[in-house]
Amino acid sequence: MPSSPTLGRAARVSSVAASLLTIGAIGVAVGAVAAAPLAGAAVADAVGAALGSALALVQGANVSARRGRRRFVLVGLVLLGAATLAHAAAVPFLAGLLLGLGAVIAVMAATGWLADAGLPTFAAAASALAILAAASVVAAPVLVATVVLLAAAAVAAISIDTVSGPRTPVFVLPAPPRLSEHPVAALVLAALVASFAWRSGGVFALLIVLAVLAASAGIGCAAGRRSLASAPLTSSGRAYHAASAVFDATVALRPAAATTVRSVEEVREAIDTARARGLGVAMHSTGHAAAGLADLSGSALLKVAIDEPITVDAIRRTVRIPAGRAWGEVVPLVAAHGLTVPHGSSALVGVVGYLSRGGLSAYGRHTGVAANAIESIEIVTADGEHRRVDRENDPQLFWALRGGGGGFGVITAVTVRAFAPGEIVTGTTVWELSDAEAVAHEWARWSAEAPSAITTSLRVLSIPPLPGMPFPLSRRPVLVVDGTAVDGDVTARDAAGTLLARLRSAATPRLDTWRVADPAEVAHTHMDAPFAPAHSSAHALVGAAAPSDADQAHGIVADFLRATADSAVLISELRQLGGALAERPEGAGVVGHYRGAFGWLNLALRGKPGREVAEAAIDAQWEQVRRWETGYTAPTLAAERHRPARSFPEGDIAAVDAVRARVDAEGLFRVDVSPGAHSGLV
Known part of the structure; x- marks a missing residue:
């Protein structure tokens, strides 16, 4: 299977050379197009370049980080070549448009390539600006510019890519640019804009551009300061809407008051203010679990975004993560130390919400329930005390916080154990639904004897026809098997290789992206969307017998396929459990293991038909697999408040209630408790 490249010294040198030559070629191309003989042409070029740059920035300035540096350097250089030819053909607006598109794409990819090669930010910026300065001196005609672009393309084509190999499809959607996260690219683009202005309009145009750039930088800094500024609990206005905004578009939160808290002191102040107003308190960060929140009309909502850095202790293999x-x-921060963490299937999910709800990791069968990896939790309780709880300090509260359903206070940070995964093999395979019977039952046979080193899921999925998705496989249901293997009870290559050999022998997949990869790729394997349109969902743990029971596995898969045969449900999924997920380690939280062989999950879009139709479609599928229910859920997947969501036994519910009553006797956080995690609330 393909491997991610390991960059030696020669490879790093070639990557740096390709990047810098690309930046120089961009400067030459900009100079060639800027040499417009007529004022009207210069204005048209400028307008086109501005439009092209904006389109490139908004439509995926960071796409090369997933799709390949070399690929997008070459795409940018081709567009720049087309821009010079359009300029020679006296088509000024088109020349500017292609110039803007090509320059931004190539700059973002080339400067990313420099960073990947390990060049420090200052050195990368200094080298890139020096190359641009040299290119600005050259008044190259179109022919010379074309030759330079071809030379840069040739060097890039033979250089080692730092992002290569078959990649799992990822959504490429319009997004506002965050050039503050790419300082070298920002500097290079600013220099290119200044160079274009000077060459096409002289000193006066250059001064205007410099003034605009300075004003833009000032506005950006001021906006950044405003976004970090604290605001009191409010019932309307920009701060209220920012604090109430959620990832999940299914719900629109309407709390009595809301604010964003960025420090422990702000958390205390918000709690005191809510108490003084007679309001309850609920908390969230990204809003992925917003559908599980209660009615907030009498409560204050705190969006927790603690303004502290993530800190990695590579020696102790721990990482402290502020809430938000x-x-x-x-x-990426832990990967730099050869480590990873038990994250879920999406990179966008908030750490604290995921872990406090148990967590079902992409590495789950190897690591167990993600919450068991928590070493300590920092929390502000109803009395305003900022506590750090762990196995020695208030172990009962520490136990209850890990999956107990909330209502204990405002978590401000967690410290999590990282682990060394060894080699990682991850990927996605897609088959036509006509092959589902053969492939799914082979997966069922394999799952009953699978090593714990690998965690997979089986889905019937309708892939949306959106940018980044494989269009030939969209607009109809397909069968998907994805997963991740690490070096554990067997090697990652052996674990994934055995599975893939069996599935590929059952039927030839239409898409197959399994390969050796770095930890950053794992969060993309499941192809989770970066948005959540209005939908309904349901979840349950199924299969009360041991995961090694092959007859049970075949029965569940058969019922699953029968349920999905004629359904309008967007996603029907079986997540493989067992392995470490079925084991409760010493010192585990209240949700210390999952009681089931598989996690069943259904999601249906509401759209024009509405909620009732979506709920009916889900219920119809559930009736087909219901005979396998265990009566339990994994809280991290139980999103709908009106559906049963018991995650631990009745005896533990009483114990969790007792802890909750001890730290919040007045019930200030009562509204923040998940259904099924308490004995006295609905």
Whole structure:
């Protein structure tokens, strides 16, 4: 199977050379197009370039980080070549449009390539600007510019890509640019804009552009300061809407008051203010679980976004994560130390919400329930005390916080154990639904004897025809098997290789992206969308017998396929459990293991038919598999508040209630408790 490249010194040198030559070629191309003989042509070029740059930034400036640096360097250089030819043919607006598109695409990919090769930010910026300065001196005609672009393309084509190999499809959707996260690219693009202005309009145009750039930078800094500024609990206005905004478009939260809290002191102040107003308190960060929140009309909602850095202790293999951070911010930091963390199937999910609801990791059969990896939790309780709880300090509260359903206080940070995965093999395979019977039952046979080193899921999925998705496989249901293997009870290659050999022998997949990869790729394997339109969902743990029971596995899969045969449900899924997920380690939280062989999950879009139709479609599928229910759920997947969501036994519910009553006797956080996690609330 394909491997991610390991960059040696020669490879790093070639990557840096290709990147810098590309940046120089961009400068030459900009100079060639800017040399417009007529004022009207210069204006048309400028308008086209501005439009092209904006389109490139909004339509995926970071796409090369997933799709390949070399590929997008070459795409950018081709567009720049087309821009010079359009300029020679006296088609100014088109020349500018292609120039803007090509320059932004190539700059973002080339500067990303520099970073991947390990060049420090200052050195990368200095080298890139020096190359641009040299290119600005050259007044190259179109022929020379074309030759330079071809030379840069040739060097890029033979250089080692730092992002290569078959990649699982990922949504490429319009998004506002965040150039503050790419300082070298921002500097290079600003220099290119200044160079274009100077060459096409002289000193006066250059001064205007410099003034616009300075004003834009000032506005950006001011906006950043405003976004970090604290605001009191409010019932309307921009701060209220920002604090109430959620990822899940199914619900629109309407709390009595809301605010974003960025420090422990702000959390205390918000709690005191809510108490003084007679309001309850609920918390969230990204809003992925918003559908599970209660009626907030009499409560204050705190969006927790603690303004502290993520800190990695590579020696102890721990990482402290402030509340409000998503897994996508954590994984690259720990990966730099050869480690990873038990994150879920999406990089966008908030760490604290995921872990406090148990967590079902992409590595779950190897690591167990994700919440068991928590070493400590920092929380502000109803009395305003900021506590750090762990196995020695208030172990009962520590136990209850890990899957107990909330209502204990406002979590401000967690410290999590990282682990060394060894080699990682991850990927997605897609078959036509006509092959589902053969492939799914082979997966069922394999799952009954699978090693714990690999975690997979089986889905019947309708892939939306959106940018980044494989269009030939969209607009109809397909069968998908995806997963991740690490070095565990067997090697990752052996674990994945055995599965893939069996599935590929059952039927030839239409899409197959399994390969050796780095940890950052794992969060994309499941192809989770970066948005959540209005939908209904249901979840249950199924299969009360041991996961090694092959007859049970075949029965569940047969009923699953029967249920999905004629359904309008968007996603029908069986997540493979067992392995470490079925084991309750010493010192585990209240949700210390999952009671089932598979996690069943259904999701139906509401759209024009509405909620009732979506709910009916889900209920119809559930009736087909209901005979396998265990009576339990994994809280991280139980999103709908009106559906049963018992995650631990009745005896534990009483114990969790007792802990909740001890730390919140007045019931200030009562509204924040999940259904099924308490004995006195509905």
